[in-house]
Amino acid sequence: xxxxxxxxxxxxxxxxxxxxxxxxxxxxxxxxxxxxxxxxxxxxxxxxxxxxxxxxxxxxxxxxxxxxxxxxxxxxxxxxxxxxxxxxxxxxxxxxxxxxxxxxxxxxxxxxxxxxxxxxxxxxxxxxxxxxxxxxxxxxxxxxxxxxxxxxxxxxxxxxxxxxxxxxxxxxxxxxxxxxxxxxxxxxxxxxxxxxxxxxxxxxxxxxxxxxxxxxxxxxxxxxxxxxxxxxxxxxxxxxxxxxxxxxxxxxxxxxxxxxxxxxxxxxxxxxxxxxxxxxxxxxxxxxxxxxxxxxxxxxxxxxxxxxxxxxxxxxxxxxxxxxxxxxxxxxxxxxxxxxxxxxxxxxxx
Amino acid sequence: xxxxxxxxxxxxxxxxxxxxxxxxxxxxxxxxxxxxxxxxxxxxxxxxxxxxxxxxxxxxxxxxxxxxxxxxxxxxxxxxxxxxxxxxxxxxxxxxxxxxxxxxxxxxxxxxxxxxxxxxxxxxxxxxxxxxxxxxxxxxxxxxxxxxxxxxxxxxxxxxxxxxxxxxxxxxxxxxxxxxxxxxxxxxxxxxxxxxxxxxxxxxxxxxxxxxxxxxxxxxxxxxxxxxxxxxxxxxxxxxxxxxxxxxxxxxxxxxxxxxxxxxxxxxxxxxxxxxxxxxxxxxxxxxxxxxxxxxxxxxxxxxxxxxxxxxxxxxxxxxxxxxxxxxxxxxxxxxxxxxxxxxxxxxxxxxxxxxxxxxxxxxxxxxxxxxxxxxxxxxxxxxxxxxxxxxxxxxxxxxxxxxxxxxxxxxxxxxxxxxxxxxxxxxxxxxxxxxxxxxxxxxxxxxxxxxxxxxxxxxxxxxxxxxxxxxxxxxxxxxxxxxxxxxxxxxxxxxxxxxxxxxxxxxxxxxxxxxxxxxxxxxxxxxxxxxxxx
Numbered sequence: 001x002x003x004x005x006x007x008x009x010x011x012x013x014x015x016x017x018x019x020x021x022x023x024x025x026x027x028x029x030x031x032x033x034x035x036x037x038x039x040x041x042x043x044x045x046x047x048x049x050x051x052x053x054x055x056x057x058x059x060x061x062x063x064x065x066x067x068x069x070x071x072x073x074x075x076x077x078x079x080x081x082x083x084x085x086x087x088x089x090x091x092x093x094x095x096x097x098x099x100x101x102x103x104x105x106x107x108x109x110x111x112x113x114x115x116x117x118x119x120x121x122x123x124x125x126x127x128x129x130x131x132x133x134x135x136x137x138x139x140x141x142x143x144x145x146x147x148x149x150x151x152x153x154x155x156x157x158x159x160x161x162x163x164x165x166x167x168x169x170x171x172x173x174x175x176x177x178x179x180x181x182x183x184x185x186x187x188x189x190x191x192x193x194x195x196x197x198x199x200x201x202x203x204x205x206x207x208x209x210x211x212x213x214x215x216x217x218x219x220x221x222x223x224x225x226x227x228x229x230x231x232x233x234x235x236x237x238x239x240x241x242x243x244x245x246x247x248x249x250x251x252x253x254x255x256x257x258x259x260x261x262x263x264x265x266x267x268x269x270x271x272x273x274x275x276x277x278x279x280x281x282x283x284x285x286x287x288x289x290x291x292x293x294x295x296x297x298x299x300x301x302x303x304x305x306x307x308x309x310x311x312x313x314x315x316x317x318x319x320x321x322x323x324x325x326x327x328x329x330x331x332x333x334x335x336x337x338x339x340x341x342x343x344x345x346x347x348x349x350x
Numbered sequence: 351x352x353x354x355x356x357x358x359x360x361x362x363x364x365x366x367x368x369x370x371x372x373x374x375x376x377x378x379x380x381x382x383x384x385x386x387x388x389x390x391x392x393x394x395x396x397x398x399x400x401x402x403x404x405x406x407x408x409x410x411x412x413x414x415x416x417x418x419x420x421x422x423x424x425x426x427x428x429x430x431x432x433x434x435x436x437x438x439x440x441x442x443x444x445x446x447x448x449x450x451x452x453x454x455x456x457x458x459x460x461x462x463x464x465x466x467x468x469x470x471x472x473x474x475x476x477x478x479x480x481x482x483x484x485x486x487x488x489x490x491x492x493x494x495x496x497x498x499x500x501x502x503x504x505x506x507x508x509x510x511x512x513x514x515x516x517x518x519x520x521x522x523x524x525x526x527x528x529x530x531x532x533x534x535x536x537x538x539x540x541x542x543x544x545x546x547x548x549x550x551x552x553x554x555x556x557x558x559x560x561x562x563x564x565x566x567x568x569x570x571x572x573x574x575x576x577x578x579x580x581x582x583x584x585x586x587x588x589x590x591x592x593x594x595x596x597x598x599x600x601x602x603x604x605x606x607x608x609x610x611x612x613x614x615x616x617x618x619x620x621x622x623x624x625x626x627x628x629x630x631x632x633x634x635x636x637x638x639x640x641x642x643x644x645x646x647x648x649x650x651x652x653x654x655x656x657x658x659x660x661x662x663x664x665x666x667x668x669x670x671x672x673x674x675x676x677x678x679x680x681x682x683x684x685x686x687x688x689x690x691x692x693x694x695x696x697x698x699x700x701x702x703x704x705x706x707x708x709x710x711x712x713x714x715x716x717x718x719x720x721x722x723x724x725x726x727x728x729x730x731x732x733x734x735x736x737x738x739x740x741x742x743x744x745x746x747x748x749x750x751x752x753x754x755x756x757x758x759x760x761x762x763x764x765x766x767x768x769x770x771x772x773x774x775x776x777x778x779x780x781x782x783x784x785x786x787x788x789x790x791x792x793x794x795x796x797x798x799x800x801x802x803x804x805x806x807x808x809x810x811x812x813x814x815x816x817x818x819x820x821x822x823x824x825x826x827x828x829x830x831x832x833x834x835x836x837x838x839x840x841x842x843x844x845x846x847x848x849x850x851x852x853x854x855x856x857x858x859x860x861x862x863x864x865x866x867x868x869x870x871x872x873x874x875x876x877x878x879x880x881x882x883x884x885x
Contacts, residue, residue: 003844032850086855090837091830097777105506105772106543106751108759115773170769202508207543207751207759212569219573219745225688229575232685233562233593285446285624301448316627318446318453 004096006035008120014038102186104201109178109209114140115170116186118198126198130190138164141185141195142173145203151183153197178209286345288326289314295333301326319347352730354682355694355737356722357589358715359559361536362389362701363413363501365814365831366865370424374633377827381419382432383642385479388705390467391712393482399719400489406719407731410483410701411536413497414523415812417480418865421527426477433471436642437464439631443619443643452657453645459660460643480527487528493733495534496524499866502811503763505543505751506772512779512807513546515873517553519808519866526868533735534558538813539763540591540698540754547582547749557587557734559698564752565590572747577685577693579734580747588749589734594681595697598674599708606674607708611666613658614646615707644709667710671717672725679728694737695729698754767825768816774836775810781843782807786874789846799851800871802859803842809863810835838863 006014014034018026026034102116123133143156164171175182184201211230221229292298294311307313317324327342364384369375399406419425440461447453475482486492498504499519507513517535524532533556537546542560550558557579565576565588572580576590599605606612618640620628631641646655647663678695685693704711722731732740755762764772785800792800810832818828838859845851873879 032848086858087834090834094774094833094836095777095840097773099777103508103772103776105508105760105764107761107764108757111761113764113769115769117773170773205544205751208567208569211567212571212747214570216570216573216745216747219570221571221573226571226573226575228688229577229685230566232681233566233576233590283624285627303448305445316442316446317448318450320449324449 003035004098006038008098100199102184102199102201104182104184104204106204106206107172109206110174110176112142112173112175112182112184112204112206113170114173114184114201116199117169118186122198130196131188134166136166136188138166138168139187139189139195140164140171140173141187141197142175143183143185144175144177144180145183146177146180146205148181151203153185153200156183175206178206181205284319284347286317286319286324287314288317288328288343290328290341292330292339293332297331297333299327299329319345321347321349351727352692353686353728354692354730355732356678356682356729357407357409357694357696357732357734357737358718359409359411359536359696359698360392360701360704361411361413361497361698362416363411363497363538364416364419364702365812366415366418366500366809368419368422368425368862368864370861374428376633376635376639377824378425378428379432379639381425382429384702384706385429385471386433386436386464386467386642387709388702388712389479390470391463391705392701392715393479393486394466394470395712395716396486396491397482399716400486400491404720404723406491406723407493407733407736408491409493409495409534409733411495411497411534412480412483412524413501413536413538414499414520415501415865417523417527420480421478422864423477430468430472430477433464433468435631437461437468439641440464440643442627452659455660456645456658457643484528487530493534493735494524494528494530494532495536496520496532497536498538498813499523500808500812501538501814502808503538503541503753503760503813503816504546505541505753505760506763507779507811508776509779509783510545510549511783511874511876511879512811514549514553514879515804516808516811517549517555518873518879519869521553521555522868523866534733536698539817540564540752541760541813542588542749542753543751544582544748547584547586547588550586551584555586557589557738559589559591559696560749561591561752561754561758562593563758564588564749567750567752568747569750570745570747573745574689574691574693576696577689578691578741578744579694579737580745580749582748583746587734587738587744589694589696590749591698591754592695595674595678595695596699598677599697599699599703606670606714607703607711608648609666609670610648610650611659611662612648613644613663613709614648614655615644615709617644617646617655619643619645663710664713667713668717671714671721674714674718675721675726675729679726682729691741694732762820763813763816765820767822768819771810771816771832774832778807778810778836778839778843781839782871782874783876785843785846786871787877790872790875790878792871795851795853795856796846797871798860799842799846799856801869802856802863803839803846804869804871804874805863805865806835806839806842806859808869809865810839835863 011031011034014031015026017038018029018034029037097117098119099117100119100122102114105113107113126136127133140162141159142162143151143159145151145156148155148157162171162173173184181203182205183203185197186199187195187197190196211226288300289312291310291312292307294307294309296307296311298305298307298313300315305313305315324345325342326345327340329338329340331338364381367375367377367381369378396408440457443457444454444461447457471477471479483492483494487494497520498516500516502516504513504516507516520535521532531554535550535555535558537558540559540561542558542564547558562576565572565580568580576592579587579589581587597604599607620632620639620641628638628641629636633639645658647658649656681695682693704715708714719731722729752758753760753762782803785803789796789800815828815832819825841855842859845855
């Protein structure tokens, strides 16, 4: 149960829950304290049995200690190592706002998206006064209110209804109308056949999908020239403006967008040849290592290398086919002694 | 005398990713990779050109999350550590490839570049690259713009106060860092809807950009199409993207970056080399990740890749720069014959395309700038500010709602994978306004909590999360971040509203989500927001 759900309950029902969870001394607790204790013992997420054990141990300590459990150390042995109770809570819960509202958004010139919610109180009220909530057929009534100055529920240009499941909480609406204004009611039909509005959405306007028909006299352009500009911008051929728009949008769709670059995330995964079913990659590398006086100068194939503080060194080479002569020379710091050792390595791949 | 103008516009942005609670964190690598592969190569190119006295004009937006990360001391330290490790690996690679001359040159190139990065980042700019950008603006070659505070996508934000807060926080951050008010803005994802321009105007912004159809479908019909700006009724100028020049760089099939001589992005030694050798350079979880060192060129379809040839790629970048310039000259000549004023061509790109995805991109830009300066007189590089100073009279028209995402509208950020977030984003924004109006002039811990709530709201609004959910790589992280900020905001909301602040919790959030240290939650108060003008 989430904090918000608990907050909506009466103290009596909180006490009932506290009893069922075996919380002792509940009668002395305030409403807020009850919520906190219930949340602690009934964390709104599911965990594996091992995690549950660890978490319950953690919670027991938290309850026994000072009342601010957020300051506790990370849960021991949590899969991600350092994630805290907070992190776990965050990832397994989302707020339940318990409010009544419907919001409308524009997806493109032809589609809208809406989501909604109805509070427990509103549901109860509808059940008590009009019709049992559990038997309602919810309806989205979509109004076209293009150029309607003040929409009052009756003066739309036209409207249509969408029947939605009671479990649904969002919907994509095909309105097919660019450059038009819309509003949506969430409601249902009462038994007498009249439409009851539970809540009304914000008002949105879809974008144009074409060239504006409005021309500014001061900034006139010959139709032919405008078409050529459009052509320059990405339209290919076509005589009607509709064809031009179509080709422009197609180019947008196929080629442009913002590429994949809006996110820097490098696609993960190993580079694997896709054309073949089975594959093998083989490489050989050669490690040359040794030791000398820490202050000596060492060269490998004539190139100076750096020694570790203890005078040891390790070199690693990719080994191609053929013969490699690898002279390793060490020269003492006083430049008196020089020792050269030359391994010869032959690699052959058959 | 020039016949038209070219505005090269780069948009630099990364989501705010910073995890002090982990010793190393995979998604922070986006930032480190971008510094090494994009920001430093671009800065190096621009500084070289400036030092040689070659005049150029580039418009560059630096998003507030990116600016904040560039200024964050923890991330600066971590980058320094990363680049040290990369130098170490590259030195080993120089040795390892000694008997493979075709790879040896490439290894040397990486080693030298990484060493340069350390010098440029740590010694020259004392770990703060924002100052390198600022110098270029002072030199008159860059025009810096801002973006939404956390790259929030405006057409789906709905709450006007929340939109204003995105803009105002962005402008404020920009001024704090660059000591200049930004004249222009890159609207996140190029997302515009009528009305946004009014907020821009009130926050002191003079111009923004839309995609081509945002201008072409403007009303009244715009006389010059995308080849001149229009003024919105608010008086803010809107510039439209030119698709022809975009396509030459962007297009997956026909664009320059797919050329066979260019470096292959996906083939990285992080996947190719022996595990024990790489292990010290992999994340602590031990999984293989790209290191940034890549030895092959694109070559063609299929697995058999040819070794990368540094010089052949460089030649190709020069060739492509010449081709791009030639096409712009022809375009300008054609347009100026049609129009009664000099056309402007707007070519915007994500900055991270250059260097990170298209390794030779910064070289290409370098060649392009040099060629434009010395090899022709038809096209002149300008920024939108330059253009508006020369052509202050423009048609008044309202752009159409649009974005530069797939299909041109809002679908990328509103579809099956990500539509669930808006219920929480909208409610949180409304609740933030509620808090700001119920608790005006707060002080002490309450003020801290209100400011932190504003940060959590801004962070959940990043368009990056919805974008990542849609594109399908690293989805878990995007979902995780969205949920985290929604819940953190909600906890703060309840703690404030029911007067039971938990200071330990608040402090942990302040340490974790530390973006915008100077934020003022009162920007969410509708009664005073308009009066809190930017000083």
